[in-house]
Amino acid sequence: DQQVKQNSPSLSVQEGRISILNCDYTNSMFDYFLWYKKYPAEGPTFLISISSIKDKNEDGRFTVFLNKSAKHLSLHIVPSQPGDSAVYFCAARTNYGGATNKLIFGTGTLLAVQP
């Protein structure tokens, strides 16, 4: 049962353009969502997060949008840079039933930013 889905395994964009990475979820009890960036053989690096009570959160070039009715979130990177090339994971968490740090991860999207 894949509760968090990233349907695009890969995405290629030109440097300077916008990158949009998408994520869908099925569990309506998720209350917090996070995006991580990962290089091979390294641990994920935290990028940005959003609480379920918000619909948008911005941090520099990164913006996350949450559409609760559609159970969909997206990460926008503007402008995209070659150094952004990595695998991006969305992750979700629910504190229903008790505070927890257990994250459910999507399968990841490989972003390639072409110079």
Place this chain on the structure above:
Amino acid sequence: KAGVTQTPRYLIKTRGQQVTLSCSPISGHRSVSWYQQTPGQGLQFLFEYFSETQRNKGNFPGRFSGRQFSNSRSEMNVSTLELGDSALYLCASSFLAGWETQYFGPGTRLLVL
């Protein structure tokens, strides 16, 4: 502030052996979680510890176990290794359980032959 550290970084074992991996969280963080990353299954939650107590456990066999010490350092153990246990094992730390952000270590790459 130093990040999450994991030791060893690389490990080669043979089937049937056991292995112990270590994780030191960010100073002041009391919650530690473990994840397994494989090409086929992606990132999967193993277990979570807070104040030396296991708070949550993922869907893994009993061969996978862990513990947390009073200084918040954590270890995970895998007994009777199988080929399918080859993976990147990641540790993440957070200030509290249910806290907003978790920070990951670089991982331990385990290869079972």
